[in-house]
Amino acid sequence: MSDDTLFQSRRAFLRALPAITAGAALPLNSASAAEGKHHWAMLVDVRKCIGCQACTVSCIMENAVPVNSFRTIVSTYAVTQEVDGHTQVGTYVLPRLCNHCDNPPCVPVCPVGATFKRDDGIVVVDGDRCVGCAYCVQACPYDARFINHDTNKADKCTFCAHRVDAGLLPACVETCVGGARIFGDLNDPKGELRRRLDAAKRTEPNAVKVLKPESGTHPNVFYIGLDPRFQGRVEGQAALWRPSEHGG
Amino acid sequence: MSTSIVEVVNVAREVSWLPWAVQYFFLIGLSVGCFLLTMPWFALRRPAWERASRLALLGALACGLTAPVALLADLHQPGRFLNFYLHPNFGSWMAWGAFFIPLYLGGLALYTWLILRPDLKRLADAGGRWAGVYRAFAYGGHDSLGAIRIAAVLALTGAALVALYTGMEVMVVHARPLWDTPLLPVQFFITAVAGAIGLVLVLDRAIGDGHAAQGAHLLRLLAATQILVLAVGAAWLLLGVTGLSPTHANALAQVAPSSAWQITAVWAAGSAMVTLWLAVRHPAWRLAAGLIALHSAWMMRWTVFIGGQEIPKTGAGYYHDYHLPLGQDGMLGILGTAGLWIAVLIILISVLPWAGQRRVQA
Ligand code: SF4
Ligand code: SF4
Ligand code: SF4
Numbered sequence: 001m002s003d004d005t006l007f008q009s010r011r012a013f014l015r016a017l018p019a020i021t022a023g024a025a026l027p028l029n030s031a032s033a034a035e036g037k038h039h040w041a042m043l044v045d046v047r048k049c050i051g052c053q054a055c056t057v058s059c060i061m062e063n064a065v066p067v068n069s070f071r072t073i074v075s076t077y078a079v080t081q082e083v084d085g086h087t088q089v090g091t092y093v094l095p096r097l098c099n100h101c102d103n104p105p106c107v108p109v110c111p112v113g114a115t116f117k118r119d120d121g122i123v124v125v126d127g128d129r130c131v132g133c134a135y136c137v138q139a140c141p142y143d144a145r146f147i148n149h150d151t152n153k154a155d156k157c158t159f160c161a162h163r164v165d166a167g168l169l170p171a172c173v174e175t176c177v178g179g180a181r182i183f184g185d186l187n188d189p190k191g192e193l194r195r196r197l198d199a200a201k202r203t204e205p206n207a208v209k210v211l212k213p214e215s216g217t218h219p220n221v222f223y224i225g226l227d228p229r230f231q232g233r234v235e236g237q238a239a240l241w242r243p244s245e246h247g248g
Numbered sequence: 249m250s251t252s253i254v255e256v257v258n259v260a261r262e263v264s265w266l267p268w269a270v271q272y273f274f275l276i277g278l279s280v281g282c283f284l285l286t287m288p289w290f291a292l293r294r295p296a297w298e299r300a301s302r303l304a305l306l307g308a309l310a311c312g313l314t315a316p317v318a319l320l321a322d323l324h325q326p327g328r329f330l331n332f333y334l335h336p337n338f339g340s341w342m343a344w345g346a347f348f349i350p351l352y353l354g355g356l357a358l359y360t361w362l363i364l365r366p367d368l369k370r371l372a373d374a375g376g377r378w379a380g381v382y383r384a385f386a387y388g389g390h391d392s393l394g395a396i397r398i399a400a401v402l403a404l405t406g407a408a409l410v411a412l413y414t415g416m417e418v419m420v421v422h423a424r425p426l427w428d429t430p431l432l433p434v435q436f437f438i439t440a441v442a443g444a445i446g447l448v449l450v451l452d453r454a455i456g457d458g459h460a461a462q463g464a465h466l467l468r469l470l471a472a473t474q475i476l477v478l479a480v481g482a483a484w485l486l487l488g489v490t491g492l493s494p495t496h497a498n499a500l501a502q503v504a505p506s507s508a509w510q511i512t513a514v515w516a517a518g519s520a521m522v523t524l525w526l527a528v529r530h531p532a533w534r535l536a537a538g539l540i541a542l543h544s545a546w547m548m549r550w551t552v553f554i555g556g557q558e559i560p561k562t563g564a565g566y567y568h569d570y571h572l573p574l575g576q577d578g579m580l581g582i583l584g585t586a587g588l589w590i591a592v593l594i595i596l597i598s599v600l601p602w603a604g605q606r607r608v609q610a
Binding site: 053069070073074075076077078079080081082091092096105108109110111112113114129130131132133134135137138139140141142143146147152153211212215229232233234235236237238239240 | 250251252253254255256257258259260261262264265322323324325326328329331332334335336337339340341342343345346417420421422423424427557560561562563564565566567
């Protein structure tokens, strides 16, 4: 009997394996099944990010991002502060990527209409049309865009649209070690993204933040645990290490 | 609670509007400024302006013909420039630019041709190897002030639109507070006119007879531009310091802490004052005044474009990593446009009867 139980539970476990390995893809699949059109978004739970940059690396591998360029990076800060007369030293990490803004300043400036927002909310660049004028690079308030020196076109995070269209998760989400990145459909109230967002808002109305809210861009990358000191341009000492100063 | 934040890891975004862009905005500004200086003689027939206007016409053409090359070179996909005409997005100032530039240059070409027709005919009549070519271009050689004035209005419309779009294109970039100030287009325009006067003064020494400033009030005009430069600069600072204009306050806040920016501001104000002083007090030093005005126009654009892109939008501090590369995206680009400009100027001087009667008689 105990054997049987063991057998059954093992069988149940084996049956569950594909679902576990496809793990994070589950909310996406259920989202795909939802009615109506998608509105893709990401939630970054900064409290869970360990600053491992696994997302940075997986994005580079997935999207063949050239040396010294980044579609996503986890900005890392050393913070020293006085709390109750004691000096505290800590690290703050902040995953950054294109916010796929609902009001994206990068789109109207494009002289040839090469960059646009898809129906599902993803902001993309039509590589066949882009003339590489870099106007969109200037217009993005988040420094999310760059000129790709391999293609000589504007480049940025696409939420891994090629993967999303195939029912997969963005590479950074798939790889996220700390489980800090959650991707999903804002239009799917039962999906994990909405459940996490709604739960956070229930516990604390201001828990969910976006970067530079005053710029009116209406980002679709939301943050939990976002320290206001890092919400806009960071007041501090410039980076000690910047990739472009190495290699290349 | 005191906090200190040190950025440990972040990306440095490269300058993506390259020195080519600085060259473009500099050259197209000079061209527009020079064109304005051609009008007192060619469209309004003020005799005192003849020398200055003829030199200015050369300047307008040489800069106007070189500028689009620099602009194309700034595209990372120059071969696709046709997309500007196949898929224009008229919500973008840059898209309009693709139409304003040909309008201006077309107007300028027509204006120049109508001006030079009689002189081309004289050249043809004088005979020589190219007489046939000159005769064909002279196309009868009629001199029609009315036609010149119509072309001047066309070119002036183009010039105004070019000045407008180059200023607006940069001003609307809210993501860069330093660019996002209503005074920027004004500053571009005034420094362009000042630079154009400077160019005329330099050309006057190089290929003219050194008398272009006589009676043409060139130096007084130069002084006026410098007073405007200083006044607008002071207004910019005042709006920022007092916080009367939040956009200027934002712009100021971005650059105020940096000693490099403080030096730049002092440098710019100092250059304007020296130019003003030379123009008013030492007319004999007008070549120096002209050179400084030209340098100020270039520096202003370099600072706004390259310096502006050195300010991170989200990261801390400044990028400070822009070292002018020696390749075609940097030094070679600047030298290349300068070389092209000189070549175009030499060709224009050699083939066009730019000096009118004077040269034909000589
Ligand atoms: S983050 Fe920047 S690149 Fe992305 S949609 Fe917003 S403005 Fe455009
Ligand atoms: S770089 Fe490409 S996508 Fe960006 S504004 Fe220019 S043409 Fe449009
Ligand atoms: S992979 Fe996840 S935990 Fe690691 S740095 Fe990226 S967001 Fe943070």
